[in-house]
Amino acid sequence: MMEESPVETETLIRTLRLTSAEPTDVEVKAASGGCPRSLRETLSVFSNAGGGTILLGLTDSDFTALDVDADALRTALAGMAANDVTPPARGSIEIELFEGRRIVRMDVIEMDPVEKPCYVTAQGRYSGSYIRTADGDRRLSHYEIDRLLENRTQPEFDREVVAEASVEDLDPGLIAAYLDRITQARPRGFAGLDQAAVMNRLGLTATRGGAPHPTLAALLTFGAYPQQFFPQLNITVVALPTPRMGDPAPNGERFLDNITCDGPIGTMLSDAIAGVTRNMTRAAVIEGTGRVDRYEYPLEVVRELLVNAVMHRDYSPGARGSQIQVELYPDRLVVRSPGGFYGLVDPADFGDPAVSSSRNALLARILADTPLGGRGEMLAENRGSGIPTVLRTLHRAGRVPPEFHADLRRVEVTVPHHALLTPEVVGWIDSLGQDLSQAQIQTLALLYSGKAVRNQTLQGWGIHAADATRELTDLVRRGLVVKVGDRRGASYLLADTAAETQRLLALTARQRAILNFLTPGMDVAVGDLIEPLGVGRATVTNDLNALIEAGLVVASAPPRSKNRTYRRTNSKPGKATP
Incomplete structure (x- = not known):
């Protein structure tokens, strides 16, 4: 897994104090009585997802350094990482000096997918594997653990024989077109074989009880009606009138359209694409000498996302009760499929042509040689080109890139419904007075949008x-812009954003309290802050002046004015502070 440079301890603790909370990748323990046993679960959590930092010797309320036996804590934590979780948790363990006291820091490294799950040895794999959520640590379900174990081998659920089905349940026309294409393109591999033998060699059928039966991949691609055997292996398309599922429109309707797409994969895809298309708005655009209909979302994006979902979704028994879901909201398009990412796939690397991994190898191969309707193109390319095509298409259309959210249970892709280069963004970029390339303009616009x-x-x-x-x-x-990190882990921030972060980290605890008290658009006087802070007028005034100097607060009147009030700034990079 990719490793990023750790944040310096002093900066990390200042950030904790600034936010008054621990992020999901940081665990703070006072450890006054020794190394807490609960850290076994933390080691499992960080090893299973994203890595994280453990800090021992700090209070978990205001993150104040304590007097602890740092040497003993380091030894105990190292022993716990080596002996109490399986596989052993890896990472650096150091004693550091903070505010005159010695604390212990461990940076836990996320495990390679083929080693997961990391579990508390005494609890066993299916009871002691943990992951962190917004609500705290929780045990991984059996389904999630099975998905992690799946990364150690090539899954073969698509090769599973469907004993309840027979060859007669396959569509003769679909099978004939596929076999004709394959045998003509690769005649040497099938010379002298009859159709039954060719189907067996291609993994479309296998013999059980003396009779041939279709594999799951064959039934899904060529079946006359695969949902006879797997009712939920389909695609649903819902068009909604409001931005939130379940909220009705003013006249009461909860759905504008609700479509269930059954049949073989080619039919499901065609029906789903048609369903999304008829619920999208479109505008006529003149290009060259002709008129072109331009949809809310490029059709190529819709197609690639649906094909990608069908080809890479989880087909294990535990996921066969879940369909692919497409939701068209007024402000976004969402495609959701069962199962997390398979293999060494990180959404942060999408765009890199080397990023590709097929959970369903047989199905992917079949789809690459199966025509989509009568247009001559194949259902899928099986070249890892789906997501790069989505990214390039949205980039050419000047649209915000998709957002990928995944856990071990599902993958969700969201395509926002707005342009990247809005008039506000274009105005800001123009105000920079720079001669920029188109790629640089798009980069700045993307950073500006967050x-x-x-x-x-x-x-x-x-x-x-x-x-x-x-x-x-x-x-x-x-x-x-400012570069953060190095090598493959490097990312970029707007220079103004990075500078503001540094200003926040440099504040005292009382100045942060003042900033948290203020909300954008609300004016307060010095007298409003004296009682909550428990300090005198001069102290509050000095802190407010420091916040003004940092560009985080503005005043409404000159320093000696009796009507002087203060307001927190709420500006975006490149825009004037109010």
């Missing part, structure tokens, strides 16, 4: 890795 940017982001637009590095390096040289 999205992350890495080298792989530009690669997803079709830019070569070396050219992407050159474009980003030039933005750093111009002082417009």
